[in-house]
Every structure is written in structure tokens, then in C-alpha cells.
Amino acid sequence: MEERSSLPSVGVVIPVRNGAHLIGETIESILWQTYQGPVSVVVVDDGSTDGVAGMVSGRWPAVRVISIPPSGLPVARNVGAAELTTDWLCFIDADDLWHPEHLTLLVDHSFAIPDARVLSSGTIRFSTKPLTNTLTAPKLDVPGPVRAVSVPPRVLPDMDSIRSSEVERLTDAPWKLEHRHFLMGNPISCGAQIIDRLRFHAAGGFPIALPTAEDYGFWLAVSLLGPVHATPEATFFVRVAEASMTTRTNIGLGHIAATLPFLVGADLARDPEVVKKALDDAQPWLSALWLASRSALARQRPLERRITAALVPLLLRRWPHRARFHLSAAVARTRYCHAAPRIRDG
Incomplete structure (x- = not known):
């Protein structure tokens, strides 16, 4: 591992609306990262009524909290990104988790692939209890292993089981996802990536004109500017729940x-x-x-x-x-x- 001063800085944006009951685990999964470079965390409270902003400020004073009127996910993510001047940007929802090696492995791959401006880890869908409906979407015809939404969720009892788990490798080496692959559907999970801050702004941020699937629109725009380098390790854990968007057949396709x-x-x-x-x-x-x-x-x-x-x-x-x-x-x-x-x- 390189010295901290020579490692790139990483900014993490967490949009939240009424997620006080889960965001603590998400923040802890960022704080437990083994990455030795500077990491800044911004929580954007998107019009919550459950006191999540005060709770986060009280428990984690190093985390910056920004409160905005109810504006939607794309606005919240864009607001958070605008507050950061880090080398890399990340976005994670307030109920998802990272493996402790998530940032370390992504940054390591960025050194190994010097022209990479976007890197995306593999994704594991999980639930803390069995689900009665685990319908999933068929595999997209894109390079690499089956995408996350094609895989039934695993039952993981608590976040400690993620923290103590070995990193799961999906393949032996990174691979490229180009714009033509994104035209077939979104092959990555928003929350699994690090993106160069300049590339984020060049893509225009998350499109606020879309009523839904704004992350898909964003990654389509990003992929026009260059490939997304998918990395072999599955270190992003997306939480699913009965009747949630990620439990449904194909995440709102x-x-x-x-x-x-x-x-x-x-x-x-x-x-x-x-x-x-x-x-x-x-x-x-x-x-x-x-x-x-x-x-x-x-x-x-x-x-x-x-x-x-x-x-x-x-x-x-x-x-x-x-x-x-x-x-x-x-x-x-x-x-x-x-x-x-x-x-x-x-």
C-alpha cells in the first residue's frame, strides 16, 4: 500500500430520505474501509421527517450533512457531488453496504489501469431474512459474469457477516463495458463504482429530467465518454426487501x-x-x-x-x-x- 499522502482522495455521497433506521450500517461500512487514503463522506438529507440529519450529525461528527427540500435521488446525488473536490466520487444508498476491501481494491485497479476513469466492482444482493418472491431479470448479453439483478438475494443475518467475509472473486481479471453494452440495459449497480470527479461532471451528473431510472441514464451518458472497467471482486452489497424496487423482476425496466x-x-x-x-x-x-x-x-x-x-x-x-x-x-x-x-x- 502506498503512503496516505500519495493516495487519491475519495468522496462518498449518501442520499437519504427517512432512512434513520438503516443509514448507520451504511456509514459504518464506509468507516470500516481498509483504504488508507483520504475519504470524505457527505450525507444529503432529501426532505426526511425521521430526524436522520440530526442523528447522523450527533453520532458521526466527521460526516458532513446537507439538508434539502424533497427533491429526489438525482438532485440529492448531484448536490452531494457538488460539495466534494476529491479525485474520485462514489455514491451509495442509505441501506446498502461495502465490504471493508471495497475502496482499496477499486483504487488498486485504477493504478493497474491508468486510463480508467470509472471502475465498478461486482455486486451481491442480500437480505437479512428469506424472501417469498425472488424473481430476477435474465442475464444481459454483456461481457463478464451474471449481473447482480439476475442473481437471487442471499440471506445474510447481519452486517458483521459481511465485514468478516472473504472477498468473493467473480472472474480472474477486469473487463470493459462499453456504451453499446449499456444500450441493452444497465449491467452495473449504482453504488459499486468509483468515478473520476471530472468524468462525473463531464457526463452532466444524474439527469433530473428522468422520473425514474436516473442512474441508468447517468451511466449511459458516462459510457459515451469512455468504457467502464468492471473489476473481478464482488464488494458491493445491495440490500433487498420484500416488494422493494430491487426485489421486483428487473428493477423497473x-x-x-x-x-x-x-x-x-x-x-x-x-x-x-x-x-x-x-x-x-x-x-x-x-x-x-x-x-x-x-x-x-x-x-x-x-x-x-x-x-x-x-x-x-x-x-x-x-x-x-x-x-x-x-x-x-x-x-x-x-x-x-x-x-x-x-x-x-x-
């Missing part, structure tokens, strides 16, 4: 499909050639639309199904691709007619 025109518009302003190639390649759109349709069926959301159907002729230009989509949708309808009861919204 129905909403993501509804925002695809906006995302393509954002790409178009940055790199028209990338968009032209994407539109000419039906496979990413076919995958995204099918996943959106599956999500809408599983969660019994007819409006999302209608939005998805409306996007089909716009994004699938040739009838064989449309036929494949309609066939897949028909199979999914048959499956979910006999599926378990509806998953309640969280």
Missing part, C-alpha cells in the same frame, strides 16, 4: 423502456454516430423491450405494457424483429397468467 427516447436524445446530442449504429442494431432494443414487457406483466402494469408496445414499431424497424418480440411477449403472457400473486409496490 418497464420504466427504463419508457425513457428510452429521452436517453437516445441525450446520446444524439453527444455522439450522433453512436445513436445511428444503435438504431441500426435491433438486438439491444429487442432485449430492452422484451424485458420491459416482462416486467409490466409480472407487476400487472397495463400502462407500461401499452408504452412498450408503442415503442416496438419505433425501435424495431424490420418485421422479423417485431415478430420475435411479439412471440416472446406471448410466451411471457402465458407464463405470468399462471404466476404467483402480484408483487406489491414498495
Whole structure:
């Protein structure tokens, strides 16, 4: 390990709204990091009513707390990032955890890959108790192991079991995720990354115009500026709970499909050639639309199904691709007619 003075600084942003019952574990998982470089933590209280800001300030005086009116996740994350001048930025939600080696391993990989401006660890989904519904999304056709949302959550009784666990390696070496891979869906979990602060601002921050899936929109923009280097170790632990967004079939891919025109518009302003190639390649759109349709069926959301159907002729230009989509949708309808009861919204 290099001397502390020579190690890059890391800034961590934790957005929270009424998360006083869980944020303590998240903060502790940052404080237990083995990383020897300077780490700054900013908690952005997004209009909470449970006293989380006072609780954090009282228990962890070194953590900076910023309170804002209820504004949503993208605004909260952007506000926190604006307060930091560190070399790297990280974002972690107020109920997720890091393995003690998380920052150390990511920074080590950044030294090994000098041109890397974004690095993302592997993700483990966990719950503190068994879940009755563990539906997951199918694997995306992207490099590397199965993405986090494709893996049923593990039952881990408490945070100490994470702190004392060995680091799990998913592969032998890092790999690249390019923009074309993100067009198929989001292959990474927000909270697993470190991103160069200048790269964050160059990408425009988290898009506040998106009503949902703002992290997907952000990583799409980031990936246009260069690849995301996925690292072999799974050191980010995302908490899932019954009926939560991350427990549902595919983390709201129905909403993501509804925002695809906006995302393509954002790409178009940055790199028209990338968009032209994407539109000419039906496979990413076919995958995204099918996943959106599956999500809408599983969660019994007819409006999302209608939005998805409306996007089909716009994004699938040739009838064989449309036929494949309609066939897949028909199979999914048959499956979910006999599926378990509806998953309640969280």
C-alpha cells in the first residue's frame, strides 16, 4: 500500500430520505474501509421527517450533512457531488453496504489501469431474512459474469457477516463495458463504482429530467465518454426487501423502456454516430423491450405494457424483429397468467 499522502482522495455521497433506521450500517461500512487514503463522506438529507440529519450529525461528527427540500435521488446525488473536490466520487444508498476491501481494491485497479476513469466492482444482493418472491431479470448479453439483478438475494443475518467475509472473486481479471453494452440495459449497480470527479461532471451528473431510472441514464451518458472497467471482486452489497424496487423482476425496466427516447436524445446530442449504429442494431432494443414487457406483466402494469408496445414499431424497424418480440411477449403472457400473486409496490 502506498503512503496516505500519495493516495487519491475519495468522496462518498449518501442520499437519504427517512432512512434513520438503516443509514448507520451504511456509514459504518464506509468507516470500516481498509483504504488508507483520504475519504470524505457527505450525507444529503432529501426532505426526511425521521430526524436522520440530526442523528447522523450527533453520532458521526466527521460526516458532513446537507439538508434539502424533497427533491429526489438525482438532485440529492448531484448536490452531494457538488460539495466534494476529491479525485474520485462514489455514491451509495442509505441501506446498502461495502465490504471493508471495497475502496482499496477499486483504487488498486485504477493504478493497474491508468486510463480508467470509472471502475465498478461486482455486486451481491442480500437480505437479512428469506424472501417469498425472488424473481430476477435474465442475464444481459454483456461481457463478464451474471449481473447482480439476475442473481437471487442471499440471506445474510447481519452486517458483521459481511465485514468478516472473504472477498468473493467473480472472474480472474477486469473487463470493459462499453456504451453499446449499456444500450441493452444497465449491467452495473449504482453504488459499486468509483468515478473520476471530472468524468462525473463531464457526463452532466444524474439527469433530473428522468422520473425514474436516473442512474441508468447517468451511466449511459458516462459510457459515451469512455468504457467502464468492471473489476473481478464482488464488494458491493445491495440490500433487498420484500416488494422493494430491487426485489421486483428487473428493477423497473418497464420504466427504463419508457425513457428510452429521452436517453437516445441525450446520446444524439453527444455522439450522433453512436445513436445511428444503435438504431441500426435491433438486438439491444429487442432485449430492452422484451424485458420491459416482462416486467409490466409480472407487476400487472397495463400502462407500461401499452408504452412498450408503442415503442416496438419505433425501435424495431424490420418485421422479423417485431415478430420475435411479439412471440416472446406471448410466451411471457402465458407464463405470468399462471404466476404467483402480484408483487406489491414498495
